[in-house]
Each structure stands twice: as structure tokens, then as C-alpha cells.
Amino acid sequence: MFRWRPFPIKKKANLEKLKLANDARAQKVKKRNEEIERENEEKQTTINTILVTMAILRADLAQMNSTVVSLRKNGTTLRKEIEEIEEKILRKEMEIEKLNKQKHFMRTEDSKRIRLIENQKSTIEESQKEIKNLIQDSPTSGRSLFSFDEVVDRKSKVLRCQLVINSIKKIIKSDEVDSFLRFFFQFLNDSSQYAFRYQLSEEETFFCKVRFHLPDTFFRLFKRFYRNVTGFDVFKSRHDIAKIGRNLSQSHNYEVLVQNVPTKCISGRTFEKKCPLVRITSLVEVLSSRLSTLAQHSRLLFNKSTGDCISVVLSGDKGGEETKIVLILENIDKPNNSKSHLLLGYYTGNDDFESLKKYLQPVFDQFNQLKQISYHDGTIVVTRAVKRKLVGDIKIMCTFYNHPGAQCLQSCFLCFISYSNHGVNMATCGAFPFDVSHGIRTLETYKQSGQPVWEKKFGLDYFVSLASQIDLKKYKFPDNIAMQKERLKELETEEEIYVKRIKVLCEDVDKLQDIKDSLLSFDTKKIRPDKRSMCSSKYCISKLVNKKINDVDSYQCGSCLEIFHYCCNAIVSMGEKARAQIISDSSLCFECSCADTLIEREKIVDIKINEVQRVIGEEETLWEEVDEEKGAIKKVVKKCGDAGSKSKQLDEMMNAIGCRNYSCSKNLTGNMTRKFLRKQSIDSIAGLFPASKKTEDVKKLLYSFERLMTLSNAELKSDEQLKEISDEVILVAGGL
Template structure:
């Protein structure tokens, strides 16, 4: 049995236990540190794993979204493919059905066609049988048949055609049938014009391209037919028959004079033939081919041509007339040699047509074709035209000269006291004749014996001047006797009277205008003086005043002020406004400018006080005088106007009296 432990041993045991516990504690602490270290490392690993897991989760989410989209698109594609397949299946089914229908329709139409062919064959046989049976009894369709019978036969024909076609509406067939008849040369009836006929219609009636196009469309829309040939075919016809290559055509500048006297340049056309022999030969060949080239006792076996010309409006034309035609006025007998803008004077003809005159002077023989054979004949040349044109061709000075005739040497005066008239000219006196040698500068070398004056124009001129004009002049004089005192016996004197009346009318109109303006100015002057007298006008003196005691420059209107002039009085040598001294008329102003006026100013004339009232009274007298002059001028103007209107009406277009009875143009 153990006894009580000593204190020392107990302490040692306690110390031993304490050290043991201490060593264990240190060991535990070391282990704890190691565990903490391991835990921290594991926490880091766990965190890394968590981050990786989060990233993986995110990738899984995006991948899921993509997978969902892909699945959705796959589903849509699958639906679309199924829809397209269904659509194609339906289309195939529909096509099969349509194919069956077409097959059935084809079989039906084929059977129907066979039936119609059989019906047409039977009808043809019946028609042939009927034609054979009634061939002798049918009346011939001609003009002896009345209209009702013709209409009935037409209706039977149309009905037969309709029965043959087995169609009640045969308009399409008739349209084609009429076109076939028109295009077939075996049948005479036609409704469409050939290109040549269309070109002739277009030129003959002056159809423009715009009208031609619109009318063709209008006619086709209404009838369904083309009346005219195409414009392309017309163009070909025009190119075929065109003779433009035979002429020199160009535009030239010509000096013209305006009404105000100013000269200006204007572009005008000019054309001249290249070769007379070429175009004359072609024309003779064409006339011979159409059996229109004739020879008679006058022409003999020669080709007779005449050179002629005339000025119409602003242009001068030169032509060649052929005598070997059945009718003198035949259009095929004329050939245009050229034209230009200007007068038919000697210098103008020489400048523009010297080339033509040279060819004409050397035209002695001409060749043309007759059935492929060349024929050559002599050419006999002549001159035709009015007296003025012929005088220009031969270089004659004209009918206004003292030797007016180009055929004889007669000499007389056209004016003055010795003016030749029908009563004093001795036509029976021998004067001698002229010859071609008397005109060394003539443009043509045709003898004067071969000049052909226009008899119709000569007769018209003589009758007009010495017959119709005399009667017309007397008719105008009688119609105007009650209005005009003396208008003259001849148209020339009446034209001069009309010109005089027109000038007088213009003069009186200008006088009335001037007097009216003077009255307006005088009234303004009186109004200004009254304002100064009553002191009603208080205005600034913006205008320069004159030496007058009562200057009205600042109380009158701008128009009167701007038209006013200044003048100096010869008595007092002071300068005044004209309106301040009551001077308003153009006559008084002109006298002041010419220094021929004896009027003194209001400031130095002893007979006139310097009061405003007296000035107003003096100006009012002038106003009365101007009104009196205005009334006189108006009365005179009315008389002149009535005379002019009466004479104008009688000369231009009479509506009553002797002029109406004579039907004066």
C-alpha cells in the first residue's frame, strides 16, 4: 500500500504533466498551423474550382441558347420544307387535273372539228349544186340592178359567209377579207392609197406631218383600216422623184429697210438651176412617154421654149415655158430656173441669174429619150413676161424714162407741162423700131421679134386704167358729194385727197392734245395763284423761286414744275418762271425762244397792277381763249374725220351708193 505522495513528487508530476501538455499543445499548434495552411490552400483551390464552374456554367448557358436557336431554325426549315412539298404536291395534282381537262377538250375539239368539216363539205356540195341549178337564172350584179336588190344580195352573201363560218360575229373576217381584196391585184376595188397617191394627196392638199399622223390614227381608230401608206414609203417616193440635186439651194443675207428707215440683215432662200439642158431633157422624155409632147404648125419640128420671170411679193422667179404641150396653161410646161429675194432689176437679174442666162443663150439643140432612143432637135428660144421684166432683161432704162418703149424709138415726157396724154400724143408719126443691136448689154441674145408680151395683163392694165378706174373714180365722187366738197375725179387725185385728210386729222389730233395740255397747265397756274392769294398753302420753300413777286414754284404740281422754263424779261432784265408769268401755250414759249414776243412781265407792265387778283384775271382770259381754240379744233377734226371715213369707206369697201352697185373690190 502506497503511502502519501510527497509534495516534491507531486510537483514534479505536475510539472511533468505541464510539460507534457505544453509539448502536446505546441504539437497541436503546429498541426493546427499546418491544417490552416492546408485549409487556405484548399480554399484557393475551391475558389478556382468555383470560378471554373461559373465559367463553365456561363458557357453552358450560351451553348444552350445557340442549341435552342439551331433547334428553332431546324424546326422552321422543316416546316418550310414540308409546306413547299405540300405546295408542289398540290401543283402536281392540279397539273394532272388540267392535263386531263386539256386531253378531254382536245378530244372534244377534234370531234367537233370533224363534224364542222363534214358540215362544211356538205354545205359546199349544196352551194355548188345551187350554183349549178340557178346559174342561168341569176341576174348579173351591175348598175342596172336597183339598190334594194343589191342590198338583199349583199345580205344573203353575208349570211352565207356567216353560216359557213358557223359564227354570228363575222366582223373580224370581213375586215381581213376587205384587206385581202385591197392587196390583191386581181381585183379592182380598193380603199387604201398607194405610196405615190398618198404623196400626191399630202403635197396637193398641203398636209403637214403632224396633221398626217393624227388623221391616220383617227381614221384607223374609227374604221380599223389604214387609208394612207406609211410615212416611210412616202419618204421613198419623195426621194425617188426629188429634183433637189438639180438645184443649188442656200440661204443668203439680204439687207432690208425697216419702217423707221434702219437697215438690217435678213436670211432669205436662194435657188438656181444647175443645168437647163439636163432638166429640159428629162421633162421632154417624160412628156414623150406620156404622149403629151406635141408638134404643130407653130412649132414645126423644133422644141420651142420661152424664158420668163416676174416679181411677186418680195421674191423674183425665173422660169422656162415649153410650147410643145397640148394646153398652154399645162403645169407640165413650166420649169423653175431659180428664185431670189429682191427686185427684178437689170443688176439683180445679172447678179443672181448670169449662169442661167449664159446657158439659155447657148441652148440651140436638145436631146431626150423616146422609147430608149435618143432624139435631138433644134431649140427655138423666145422671151415672155411683163414690160418691166423684159426691159430689165435687155438693159432698157424703163417706162419712166423719156424713151419708154423697148421696141421703138418713141420719145415723150411723163411729167410737166409737156406731159404726153392720149389726146396730144401723135401715135401716127413714124419713130422707127429697135433691134437687138440697140441693147449691147442685154442679158439674153433673143431678137426683139421673139418677145411675147402677156396680152391678158396688157388688156387688164389698159381697161383698168382707162376704163374701170375712171368709172370707180366717178362713183367715189358721187358717193362722197354730200360729205366731201372736192375729192377729185380720178383715183389718183382721190388717193392724194385721202392722204391729205389723214395728215390733217393727225395734225388736229396733235393740236387738240397740245391745247388740252395747255388748259391743264393754265388751270394749275390759276390754282397756284389762288392758293397764294388766300394763303391756304403753307409749304416749305424747297424749290428755287424766281424774281416774281408771287412765285408759284412751291405750290404747283411736279409735272407743271418739271415742264416749266426760265426766261428773262427784256424790259426789266429779271428772270422768271414761264408759269409765274402766265405763259403756258407752246406758241408763246416758242415766241420767247425766238425773241419775237412783245409781252412784258407782270412786274414791269404799267397796265397791269402787281396784285395776285389781276394776275388771276389775266390768266383766266388765256384759259377762255384755250377753251375756244379747243372747241374750234374739235369741230374741224370732226369734219376732217367724217370726210376721211367717208372717202375711205367709198374707196376700200363700199357698203352703199354707186360703189356698192359697181362692187368695188
């Protein structure tokens, strides 16, 4: 029989939970029933409404019979619409289902994106940390820098260079950047994208070799030395420039001979030195090539001076030991430019007529036969007549015309004027008849030659002498360069005389001192008498004196008529020796003056030594005065004086205008004259000196020389220009 037992506590709890669950479920069912009831009530209300509506429709059916047919027709349409609506509803439901799936998918993707964003955030944080580290490790630490072109001071540029070096070290992963920099500079030099380069091209290297006269040995040694020191090559290969030289060489148009030149060496021996003799062999061909090049580049000019002709000028000059003859082309923009001259020949020797004829006669023959020339202007061959001229300094012009020299009576190579350049009738600038014409020379009548009335340094010598006179005012220095040089020569001669006299007096002191020492050491017991060498002196010291200092010549005293050695009577000077031989002066003889003891003779020698030393002191004082004056003059004349002196200021001004070493040569060079005769240069130099009438006159005269120099060009002169030149010459003559 079943016995009831109380439920265990655990089961009791489970039942209570089950009961609560059933109650909760019942409540839900109850709520659902209530909802269903409300829905049913709503549906019932709807049904009732429909029934009422149907009742109303039945009531009104009679009235709507007329419209039934149409309603039936509309019924079909409504059914179709309902079907369509149902289809739309179905589609909407499908769309809703699709949207739900998309919503689920989007939620899934959103969670993925959130995880991706979190990963990206962590990555960005790590990147930011790395960027901070990179910024700290960067050369500029993240700072912005100015453009290098805007940097002015050197310190900032050096710092910028150091930043670049630090960056390079990090990029190449090494602290040794030399090898990289060498390759980098080579890369920049070879790259066409950058203007930077350190190496000259083949054409530039060839230009340097020709322009600066660099031998092949220099290229070889310098390239090796420079590459060993720097690791780079400045010049291109010698073979490349040699190839360019072969292509441009004109050696086939010249002949080079060996010239034996007599040369005198320092020892006076004469020997023959081998020197080159160069002469052009194809003047027409070389000139035609030059004209073709100029014409094709539109650089061949024609003006009033040249006309329609090709105007060529023969000129020459001696520089150092060599004489050069060149051809100047007047049909270019700057015919006087040395780089536009055509070398015809050169030799080692003087620029006299015989030497020119001996060495360069074939060149002159070609020049004399040059009547017309043909050249190619790029389209056609042009043939023009040649106009020949002679240009040069007076020396070369006299040589061209076979003039006998600059010392002849008719010294002008353009006219027949006669004047003397020395003696009482010497022509001077102030009295010379500049405005008088004396007939023009021609090639047929040309017999003589001449020289200009003034030298190139006229005017400059005045300022040089004036500066020296101002600097040496306390010495009453002359105001003429010739007299100043004469004064310096006189002082040098006077100084030489004083030096010789002091030297002789010092030798006399040494001789007297040696005689005194011999008298002090004289001992009669120790001297073996030798009548052959001893004189008549009581104390003959001929064996005791130093033979290298004192001589042991003898003489006869005019008073006692005895024979004595000069040294035994303490006679050392030439004057005393002459007096002792000619005049009977007992004071020169110890025996005659009763100087019987050694002590008395020593005292006389001491007196002579003191007297000679006094004279030496006087001579030294005079020599010091002469030497001081000579040194001051030489310092001013030779070395332009101290800083701040007029001579130094003049020298600095001459160097500033381009007249260096103006005082080394006899005359100024052509370039120095051109730079000196400029109004600005003349005013600057004259402004260094105190204003005076003579300075103003010299300045005006130099102005006239400047205008004459400006007018003395190669162009064809008009009547107005000739009149202007004539007026300037008259003005110069009046000023002189």
C-alpha cells in the same frame, strides 16, 4: 233423282241472249240458203239451157259433121285461149291482191301524212309567230323603203342612217358600234369591190405633198393628230411616198447652193440670211425626157408657129423675194399652163441683169447652146431642131436684153421711139403716135429699153374713182384717183394739226387750273421767303405749282421791266410767252394791270380757262367735221364702203370675176388682167354705174384691149391677124 229447279235470272238472260243469237244465225243461214237456192236455180237454168243447147246440137250434129274437124282444131285453140284467160284471171286476182295491199299501205301512209301535216301546220304557225316578232323587231317594221339614191332631203337620210345603226347593233349584239364601224370602214377602204374609200393612195398622197407643198413634219404630226382624233389615216405611209419621191426625183439634174442674202431687220441691223440657189445642170437631158413622155402619149403637137421644130420659150418673173426662170414648151395643147413649165433656176434677189448673170449664167449658157434635141417617141429616136424664144413682162424682157430701165428716153424695147414720161413734154395716150414706126431693134443694135404708154390698171382706175365719187358726193370728192388720194392725205394732215392743237390747248387748261389751285392755296404766313427762287410778283407761286405741268421759267416784263415767272402771271401758251417777251403788253402782267389781290388774279385765270375751253370746243367741232369726212373717205377708199354702196358693189363684182385684192398692188396681176378684160366682166362692171359718154368710151376702149389680149397669144400670126391687130391699135389710139 233430278229435280228441276228454275234457272237463275242471270242464266235465264244468257239463254235468251243465246237464243237470240241462234235466231240471228238461223236467219243468216236461211238467207244464205235462199241465196244458194237462187244461185242453184240460176245454175239449173243455165244447165237446162246447156241441155237444150246440146239437144239442138245433137239435132244439128248431122249437119255439123262437115265442120267437126274444124271445130276440133278450134277446140285446141279455145282451150289455149281458156288457159290464157285463166292465166289472165289469175294475174288479175294477183293484181287485185296487190292493189289491196297498196290500198292498205296507202291508208297507212295517209294517216302518217296527216300526222306530218298536222305537225307542219303547228311548225308553220310557230314560224309565223316568230316572223311577226322578227318583223316587229326589224328596223323598218316590215315596211318597204325607197332606194337611198331616191332620197333627197337630209332628214330622211339621217333616219335611214339611224335604221342602219339599229340593225348593226342587233347584228353585233352590242350597243357600242364604234369599234365595228372603224373595222367596217377599213374593210370598205381596202376592198376593191366598192368605190368608197377615205384613204388616199400612195400616188395621191405624193401628189398632195408636192402640189400643196406639205413638209414631212406636217405629215408626221398631222397623221398622229388625225389618227388620235378619228382613228383613221388619211395619208399613206411617209416611207411609201418617200419611195415614190425618190423614183420621180429630178434632184440629180439640179444643183442647190447656199446663197447669202443681206437682209435688214426691223431694228435696222443688216445680217446675212442663207437662202437656196437652184440651177439646172442637165437641160438637154431633162427636156429630152419631157419630150419623150409627151410624144409617147401623143401630146406633142406641131403647128404653123412651131413648124417641124421643137419651140421652147425662156421666161421668168419675180414673186415676193425670189426670181424664177422657167422654160415653156410651145409644142403642147396649153403651153401657158404653169404645171407644164420646166424650172431652170431660182434665187433670192431682184430680177435685174447683173443678178441674173451672177446667179444663173450657167443656165443661160445651156439655153444658148440648145440648137437641137433628141427624144424617143416610143418606136424610134427622133432628132429635131430647136426654136428659141423669149416671153415675159416688160421688166423681165428688159432684163433679158440688158435694157437700162423703164425711165430712159427710148423706152420701147422693140423699137427706137423716143418720148418723155414726165415734165411738160410727157407723152400721153391721147396724143401718142401709135401708128408711126421707128425702126425695129435687133440683138446687135439693142442698147436701150423702155416702158409701155399705159399701165395695167388703165380703165379700172376710172371705175374705182367713179364709185368713190358717187359714194362721197356730199363731200364734193374729186373724180381722179390721184386727186382723191391727195384729198385723203390733206384731210389726214389737217386732222393731225387739229389733234395737236387740241392737245396743246388741253395742256394749257391743265396749267391754268394748276395755277388757279396754287393761288387758292397761297398763304403768305406759311411761305418761307427765298429771294433766290422768288420773282418780283407780289404772290409768287413758283413753289406751289406742279413742276411736271408748269415750268418756272422767267421773263422780263416790257412795261415794268421786272422779272416774273410765267406761271406767276398765268402765262402758259406759246403765243402769250412770245408776246410777253417782245411786246410791251401790260395786260399780261398782273402787277401792271393792277391785279393786286389773289381774288382778282383768280378771276383773270378763270376768264383765261373759259376762253381756252371755248377755243377747244371750236377746234373739236372742226376736228369732228374733218374726222367724219376722213372716216367716210377712208371707209370708201380703203374698205370699199358700206353694203349697197357703189364701191362695195364694185368690190363684190371684182371678187366675183376672180380679181381679189385688186386694190392692194400697184398693178393687176396677169391672171387678174385676163379675167377683167372679158366682155362679160366689162359689161357687168360698167352696168353698175349711170350711163354717160365717158363711161361708154372707157368701155369701148376696154373692149379693144380685150380683143388685143385675145390676139396676143403664142401662135404664128397670119396677115389677116396682123391686120386685125393693127386695126385694133389704130382704134385704141383714136379712142384715147
